[in-house]
Amino acid sequence: MTLRTYVRPTAGWWRRNGHYRAYMVREASSVFVTAYALVLLVGLARLAQGRVPFEAWRAALATPWALGFHVVALGFFVCHAWTWFAVMPKTLPFIRVGGRRVSDDGIVAAGACAAVAASLVLFLAVWWTRP
Amino acid sequence: MPATRTIPIECLRYNPETDAAPSFVTYDVPFTDDLSVLQGLQYIKDHLDGSLTFRWSCRMAICGSCGAMLNGVPALSCESFLRDYWPDGVRVEPLVNFPIVRDLVIDQADFLRKLETVKPWLIPREPRALADGARSQTPAQMDEYYQYSQCINCLLCYAACPQYGLTPGFTGPAALALLHRYNADSRDGGTAERMEVINAEEGVWSCTLVGYCSVVCPKGVDPARAINQNKINSTKDYFAHLLMPRGRKSP
Amino acid sequence: MKRSNKPIFWSLFGAGGMLAALVGPMLVLITGLLVPLGLVLPQSTMSYDRMYAFAQNGFGKAALLVVISLFLFHGCHRMYHCLQDVGIHVGPGLKAVFHGFAIAGTVAAMLILVAIGWAG
Numbered sequence: 001m002t003l004r005t006y007v008r009p010t011a012g013w014w015r016r017n018g019h020y021r022a023y024m025v026r027e028a029s030s031v032f033v034t035a036y037a038l039v040l041l042v043g044l045a046r047l048a049q050g051r052v053p054f055e056a057w058r059a060a061l062a063t064p065w066a067l068g069f070h071v072v073a074l075g076f077f078v079c080h081a082w083t084w085f086a087v088m089p090k091t092l093p094f095i096r097v098g099g100r101r102v103s104d105d106g107i108v109a110a111g112a113c114a115a116v117a118a119s120l121v122l123f124l125a126v127w128w129t130r131p
Numbered sequence: 132m133p134a135t136r137t138i139p140i141e142c143l144r145y146n147p148e149t150d151a152a153p154s155f156v157t158y159d160v161p162f163t164d165d166l167s168v169l170q171g172l173q174y175i176k177d178h179l180d181g182s183l184t185f186r187w188s189c190r191m192a193i194c195g196s197c198g199a200m201l202n203g204v205p206a207l208s209c210e211s212f213l214r215d216y217w218p219d220g221v222r223v224e225p226l227v228n229f230p231i232v233r234d235l236v237i238d239q240a241d242f243l244r245k246l247e248t249v250k251p252w253l254i255p256r257e258p259r260a261l262a263d264g265a266r267s268q269t270p271a272q273m274d275e276y277y278q279y280s281q282c283i284n285c286l287l288c289y290a291a292c293p294q295y296g297l298t299p300g301f302t303g304p305a306a307l308a309l310l311h312r313y314n315a316d317s318r319d320g321g322t323a324e325r326m327e328v329i330n331a332e333e334g335v336w337s338c339t340l341v342g343y344c345s346v347v348c349p350k351g352v353d354p355a356r357a358i359n360q361n362k363i364n365s366t367k368d369y370f371a372h373l374l375m376p377r378g379r380k381s382p
Numbered sequence: 383m384k385r386s387n388k389p390i391f392w393s394l395f396g397a398g399g400m401l402a403a404l405v406g407p408m409l410v411l412i413t414g415l416l417v418p419l420g421l422v423l424p425q426s427t428m429s430y431d432r433m434y435a436f437a438q439n440g441f442g443k444a445a446l447l448v449v450i451s452l453f454l455f456h457g458c459h460r461m462y463h464c465l466q467d468v469g470i471h472v473g474p475g476l477k478a479v480f481h482g483f484a485i486a487g488t489v490a491a492m493l494i495l496v497a498i499g500w501a502g
Contacts, residue, residue: 004147005230005238010296011469016203019343020293027339027464033402034457036410037450041487041494044446047433048494054430062418062425070414077406084403087340091359094275101274111403119408126412131426297466331383336392339463362392369389 026083032076035069085111135161138213139220140171142183145231153231155222156180160213168208168221169197172235185235192349195285199235200224205290205347226290242286245302249310249328254321272317279312279357281350288344288354294337301337302328304344304354311357326368335361391459391481398456401449409449438501447495451488458484 014020046057060066088111089104096102137159145153158175169187176183188194190209197208201221208223229237259266288304295301302310310329314322328334338358345355417427426432436442462480466472 003230003232003238005232006145006147006153007230008153008227010228010293013293013296014467019346020341023341023343024464024467027460027467030457030460030464032457033398033406033453034461036406036414037453037457037487040413040446040453041450041491043433044437044450044491044494047430047437048497051430054433058418058428058430061414067415067418070410073414074407074410077402077410080399081403081407084399087342087359090340090342090345090353090356091362093360093363096271099271115404115407118404122405122408123412126423126427130423131429131432293467297469327383327385330385332386332388333383334386336386336388339467362389366389366393369385369387372385 026079029076029080029083032073033080036073036077081115085115135163136217137161138171138217140168140175140213141220141222142172142175142235143224143231144183144234146182147233157220162213162217164212164214166213168199168201168206168211168213168216168223171213171221172208172223183235184233193283195283198226198285198287198290200227200290205287207285207287207349210349226286228290228292228296229286237286239286241299242284242289242303242306245306246284246309248302249306249313250321250325251306251309251313253313253316253319254324255318256320266318268317275317276312276315279308279315279352279354282309282312282352282354283350285349287347287349288352291341291343291347293341293343294339298333298337300333302331302333304358305352307335307338307361308352308354308357311361314361326365329361330365330368335359335365338362391455394452394455394484395459398452398454398459401452402456405449406453434498435501437495437498443495447488447491450491451484454484454487455481 014024043054043057046053061070085108089107092107094101095107139157140160141155141157143153144150144156158179160171160174160179162171162174167190169190172183172185173187176185185199185208186196187209188196192207192210195207198205199208200206201208201211201223202216203222203224205226211221213221223235225231225235225237229239229241232238255266282305284305286305288308289295292301292304295303307329310325313319314325330336335358338355340355340359342355345353348354412423413428415421416423417425419425437446458480462472462477465476470476
């Protein structure tokens, strides 16, 4: 006897609970990572084209649209960093220090510290070499 | 005498012999604080509608039979309590991403097929005579795979996994967690044989680390971890294969 | 079962993701907000002469290429998967478009950096 089973559609699955919606926000951050890389690429191209085109690009960065974009991008980059370290424990094998397993929270904390340290190093490098 | 309240339990009903599509029926069930959702379903079957069909067995979250969607969340109905859904009630549906056979019963055949593909048994490195005794293992060695061995095949993780819903070829969380359970067991030597499944698109590479599987697992298996750890292993295997194609035995 | 080629793209995705997580927010803050507004850092931090000199030296070239390329590989790989998640049928064509875009961006950055040349 063959079963006449009923298959339910999967469409709209990501709207069904908070976990899924948070996942989609995390995935959406990739749009801004790409967009920011393109901003840098365009800037690099303008740099090669000469002083006037580059200064035009620099002036464009100070417009309300560009500033608004970077505020939103910053939000998504922070979201990316946060969620990246939050899932990092899942991608690593169990790490043992002195015979005891490092907890997931420990791994997340280590990642977050590394990010804070790297950000500080970057800022200080730019600060100390500022005109 | 404990106070009795009434709670609405809305059940998906589907009879393949008479229905073109599922529908919902709400039953008003009297309950006491200690009653599980499973006991609510049993009340319906015993007193209100004997045709309601659902799987259950142990009533203590070890057999993995009673998985269902409770208000859209995959859960074991024996481990979920009516008092937590009062007064609004609970909507009970069969686990998503599986075909519905009847009412709350799903067709598990796809999972069972996939479970076989991961060779979920110990493949010893070398044979051992009975006289040699048991294969020993330190507590630290057991710790490497123990949580993955706790899987009760309840399929809540498959209901939680959107990639399984979108890509039915995906081997899925529980099967891959069990694959890892054996790879990580010091007594097992079958990792090479299981790499084919790991390395395939239907293996670890369909996973995008939504992570909801590990959230819903009632036994703390953490399938998300089992799968994503193996992305690194699969990558190492990929580049090893690229650099030394004849250095490996084909599976 | 056929071996998947995902490991290549996943490695690039992972490297880009790690870089973006470590320095991404600060880069956006500096280049997109602080310097254009002249807050904390003067606007001339990113003047033509300084940026040209930066792009001319070895470290600057490497930094610019690595950031642009890895951010593109990370973003494109994830965006491609996003399409799949919302139910759009993705095949080898779309895969080529997204990963090709990241490759194109990387090649473009390399060519521009070569065109900018070296100091002296």
